[in-house]
Amino acid sequence: MTLATIWVVVEPSNGSLTTTSLELLTHARTFGATVAAITWGDSGSSLAALCGEYGAATLYDVGALNGALPGVPVAAAIVQLVTSQGAPDAILIPASYDGRDIAGRLSARLDRPVLTNVTGLSDDGGLVTEHPVFGGTQTVKARFTGEGPGIIVVRAKSFAAESAGGSSATVVAAPAGDAGSSAGATITTSHVEERTGPKLEDATVVVSGGRGLGEADKYALIEEVAKLLHGAAGASRAIVDAGWVPYSHQVGQTGKTVKPAVYIACGISGATQHMVGMKGSKNIVAINKDPDAPIFQIADFGIVGDVHKVLPALIAALKARG
């Protein structure tokens, strides 16, 4: 079966698109299919040039959502597109807060299954998805067996984002219409948390802390090392669940996927949950008291030691370099 059409849900972010959206557009065009993008928000049509540059021929614009959470209206708009344009072979959706909402809503509305946590996608007489399981030690390959479109939710950083230099996509209005009784979740106020330094998912250096720090106050050591290395501070699920740091710092299966030049894991034992989010890092440095901690099995450079001694010494050494 030749892939004829692939739709990619592209997520608006500060007047542009999220990096994961561009990664999906880039990968979608490798299948030789016609690629269409679907977006929403106030700046929809201004994204046509960017979508075209990354390979989309058409940009379906759901338009302004007036505060509604995107899940319901965007899924409703896609269902209408399936009716008016015919079903594509697949719909690719970024694994983000809103992307997951859209995928769930769409799956139930179309009565089509969804494959999530996808990190690889290839054409083998039909699309074959790859999913990391058990902390990324094994890869499950899967495919849809029923009628399409298959809904595929792809994790960040699964593919590179590369411009194809294409011309601007043709913008087609795709309003949601009446989304029905499931509409009604509305954003009343947005809060932006202040952040200094690079974003966790974009940083070339990520310094992460875990339970081994012992107490919430010690996370300041992680932040200081990250700052001195011009990097970002991350965290294991354990200390996020414990309330030491916000969820936005979490690296792992349920948090962010990072692939920095170097990942420095401090007091993190290396639960499979965590490993899947960082094992794609170019270099991994681990500091842990326990010489048998699983993190050392994947670390390029390990220090068996107490983070409460090693981190202050590292801070002093980095400061001494100026």
Add this chain to the structure above:
Amino acid sequence: MNIVVCVKQIPDPAAPQALDASHNLDRSGKLILDEADTYGVEMALQLVDKAGTGEVTVVSMCSASDVAGLRNALAMGAAKAIVVSDDSLRGTDALGTAKVLAAVIRRVNPDLVLAATESSDGYTGTTPVQVAELLGLPSITFAKSVAIDGSTVKVERQTEAGYDEVAAPLPALVTVTAGVVEPRYASFKGIMAAKNKPLEVLSIADLGLAGETGPTGARQEITDVVAAESRAAGEKHVDDGDGAEKIVSFLESIKVL
């Protein structure tokens, strides 16, 4: 304020995990209540307590032969549990699971449905929203706080940049992140009381969902399971007071410094 909490019993994540011959997660060992679900149970108990009326019902799809995890939720304070147990459920996907849970929730007709953002075994992360859509309910995912204000649920929802305040009319579905509340430990009194709380067991036929579940309903298949590219362990040094210097040298060698 009647609240349904969707919960799942999973193999202990701390124990070794494996896939069985048909590529399903091996669930033959002891099952526990997914820790991610304890936050929803606790949140529900607190909201009902604050409302001063109503009760918490936990709903799950699992074998009725091992319900220790559900008893744990009852021991925390939930009033009753409803379990859908059926041999035909093995191999059911996220949407099929959502159909089962939605059919049960429809019977309870609650004011609010709570669930975790995803389970800690399958991590699909779409089931709650699929349930909401099947029930025609609004949903707010990734809640870091939940409050009821009259007939409205008000949620602080995690975002990439920080958080949004989001409101939805009841009835609604909300998924909660870990840390939304601190789950209580079941007291001895609670554990004893849980033994006598109602635990209703339903079959797929009871729900009229024959053919929608199991591998046929899933309309997807695992074609292969392969070992992922592994990373080899590199150098390991015991810190003799020179650990920091060694890290600096390593960072220099990879040109990060």
